[in-house]
Amino acid sequence: MDLMSHLMDHFQTEDQIISHLAAKTASTCVCYQLQQSDTISPVWQQKCEQAFYSSALGPELDACLWSLTEILKRLLKGAHQDFFGKLLAALDSSLSALCSTFLPGERKEGTRCVVDLSSCRRWGTASCLLLDLLEVLTASSVIRGGVVCLESQRITHVRSPALLATVSGSAQYFVKKRALLLLKRAVLQKAGEDWALGDAPPAGPRHEHFHADANALAQSVLTAVAADWLQNVEVGSASFFGGTRRVEGEDGQTPDCVMLRAVSLLLLKSLELHIQSAGATGVGGATEVYGYLHRLWGFLRRCGVQLTEVSHRCCWVSLLFGDQDDDMMEAAKALFSIFMQHRRCSGLDDSAVLEAACSSGCNPHCHFLLLLQSISFDHSILLDFLISTETCFLEYFVRYLKYLRADWRGFAAACGRIGLPGGHRSAQQSLTGGDALKVTCTGEPDGVEVGSRVQLTGVIPPVGTIRPAAGFHLVDYDSSDQSDPESMEVSPEEPGPSVCETSRFCALDVKQKMSGSPMSIGQRQYESSASKPLATRERRREGSSPSSCPTMSGRPPCKTLARAVLCVSELREVVARLQTKKLFPYNPSSLLKLLAQVENCSKQSHLVLFKKDI
Structure with missing residues (x-):
């Protein structure tokens, strides 16, 4: 019946429904023929090659792009690696030609783009379809592992400068946003996460160009940022199903937080990748590293x-x-890498490094404490993070605990700073109250006072209520038949429970001294941080300044420190219990050792304070 030829004729019809149904039917036929006879439909292949080489905007190009994207997704999710490689190799050259038209490199003087983007009505649709295809190709380079990587699979990384130019250029806003999200997923190595999760086979060994491509993408981002790329990035208002919602305020609109997060993560992860590839020397010194962060602040x-x-x-x-x-976990991990690189290169002592880190927003102690505050110091949510594979929390947590055990004084100072009025209290109250948020950052290296206003009401939940303690957890270990609350012993290779129990009782003792009411161990010791204003529970010490980090000798407020220690202690107990019952999904021995060492630091600090009191 020559079905495929008839379907190809419908690719170029102006009726979008007919064209799309023809593309869907043709895609099914191509997949079936590949799996049955290991051959590619010559009619379909010829039509796609012609459309890609000519790059003529129209329904035919749109249908070919959609059809190829759909076929490649099916082959990837079905683990048909051989079919995928054969099909992509047949179209690799034509795809590269298409991308050279839509994503041109640096043009020489006197040349012009083949496609006049500003005058083409269909350019936005074709661009988004091409970006969808590029995400599939980028995902395939990770999913297929050590298989030879074709040129078309590297387009996102190789042509990242053109994608960055699209984001900051004159394209339609939805095209800019789609290109930015592609770059974000590429730098995070999460391309295809929306459709490949749970279906695609696990990633194999990296292809030979993997690290070079990742570094090239990071370098393209840093080069663009240094050339004031951020100044040309457009951020629209937040979009909802009903359109663009307007809220009260001077600006009248909420910013598009999807764009803000994507820009921030793209820069942070690029810095992290560049630091890792550059070694101990970093990106040219501590000043340059923090310079990129200050550019990000200017963008915000x-x-x-x-x-x-x-x-x-x-x-x-x-x-x-x-x-x-x-x-959030990716950002925290990237900022931790930036902080450690600055710590190595700056030549400053620990207290000065932390001061500089706070001025640039990358103090790891503050980030961890703010995370604990946002989950109301609920250790069960940290357990959810440790078990879940959806975030990089485990990697971040282990790296931070190793640093925490070596810098307990800095952590105690951060506890005092977070607990001070004018610290995180204002963030919580402003967000909860729905007022315009305002920031005045002091202690700037360049002496510039930063003050701006934003409307984030309704976009970001209040700190302290982001994750209610009573919410759903991945593991309901309290109700498990095998997880009864009897006294648990830690595995033989771990330190004895005395360290954990001593630290826990120290934290409880601090709480009882502050509140005057005894509390049992089985009872949840602390109310949620959002249950009452911090101003009624925290008091500024005389002579303290919000812009200065208190030290242990200054006796900072102990409540934040006590709650943090208790949260870590409870986490260690439940992980040890699950390990004993063989219910933990992986071997947590190293994690338990780190948690015990952190608790031991807390115990020693309490003993020091106790001796001073005597």
């Missing part, structure tokens, strides 16, 4: 992002990424 100010009246910038991670766990 220009977009109207006002974090809140805080004495330092570390709150912005919780506020901007608070409702996206995976992005």
Whole structure:
């Protein structure tokens, strides 16, 4: 019946429904023929090659792009690696030609783009279809592992400067946003996560160009940022199903937090990749590293992002990424790498490094404490994070605990700073009250006072209520028949329970001294941080300043420190219990050792304070 030829004729019809149904039918036929006879339909292949080489905008190109994307998705999710490679190899050259038209490199003087993007009505649709195809190709380079990587599978990384130019150029806003999200997923190595999760086979060994491509993408981002790329990035208002929602305020609109998070993560992960590839010397010195962060702050100010009246910038991670766990953990991990690189290169002592980190918003102690505050110091939510594979929390948590055991004084100082009025209290109250958020950051290296305003009401949930303690958890270990609350012994290779219990009782003793009411161990010791204003529970010490980090000798407020220690102690207990019952999904021995060492640091610090009191 020559079915495929008839379907190809419908590819170029102006009726979008007919064209799309023809593309869907042709895609099914191509997949069936590949799996049955290991051959590619010559009519379909010829039509796609012609459309890609000519790059003529129209329904035919749109149908070919959609059809190829759909076929490649099916082959990837069905683990048909051989069919995928054969099909892509047949179209590799034509795809490269198409991308050279839509994503041109640096043009020489006197040349012009083949496609006049500003005058083509169909350019937006074709661009989004091409970006969808590029995400499939990028995902395939990871899913297929060590298989030879074709040129078309590297387009996102190789042509990243053109994609960045699309984001900052004159394209339609939805095209800019789609290109930015592609770059974000590429730098996070999460391309295809929307459709491949659970269906695609696990990633294999990296292809030979993997690290070079990742570094090229990171370098393209840093080069663009240094050339004021951020100044040309457009951030629209937040979109909803009913259109663009307007809220009260001076600006009248909420910023598009999807764009803000994507830009922030793209820069942070690019910095992290570049630091890892550059070794100990980093990206040219500590000043240059923090210079990129200050450029990011300038971008957020220009977009109207006002974090809140805080004495330092570390709150912005919780506020901007608070409702996206995976992005928040990626940002925290990247900022931790940036902080460690600055610590190695700056030549400053620990206290000065932490001061500089707070001024640039990358103090890891502050980030961890703000995370604990946002989950109301609920250790069961940390357990959810440890078990879940949806975030990089385990990697971040282990790296941070190793640093925490070596810098307990810095952690105690951060506890005092977070608990001070003018610190995170204003962020919580401003978000809860629905007022415009305002930030005035002091202690700037360049002496510039940063103050801007933003409307984030209704976009980011209040800190302290981002994850209610009574919410759903991945593991309901309290109700498990095998997880009764009897006294648990830690595995033989772990330190004895005395360290954990001693530290726990120290934290309880601090709580009882502050509140005057005894509490049992089985009872939840602390109310949620959002249950009452922090102003009624925290008091500024005389002579303290919001912009200065208190030290242990200054006797900072102990409540935040006690709650953090108790949360870590409870986490260690439940992980040890699950390990004993063989219910933990992996071997947590190393994690338990780190948690015990952190608790031991807490125990020693309490003993020091106790001796001073005597």
